[in-house]
Amino acid sequence: MPGLFFMSMTDTNFFEQVYHVVIQIPPGRATSYGAIARYLGIGGSARMVGWAMRASHTQVANVPAHRVVNRNGLLTGKHAFGGLDVMQQLLEAEGVKVVEDKIVDFEKHFWDPAKELER
DNA sequence: TGATTGACCAACT
């Protein structure tokens, strides 16, 4: 039932790539902007990933942006969810503990597209 | 059109 996402064909291929990966993140898992960027082959442009996410919440639905945090496991984009504790609630609802705006045992919940989707 | 900024990351000082 998921995978029901669509966007204007005027959107850049970059956004499409990012969403394609994020949407495939399983519940209870999380990944980092850098990991996605590397998987897409744009390693240095991790900032663009986060930037694309911010735009996603207003343009595209069904994008679990709350499962994407920075390399530190910190919920850097919480402010984009309308509330400063919305992102945390979403994660905890999936079984991911969050303390001080950062994911506990981030490595344990880490989901690397380059590894899971590998090849 | 040039400069600044951004839900980042890694290396360097």
Place this chain on the structure above:
DNA sequence: CAGTTGGCCAATC
């Protein structure tokens, strides 16, 4: 160990 710098690329000023 903390602050700075470079990189990457697109949007905004």
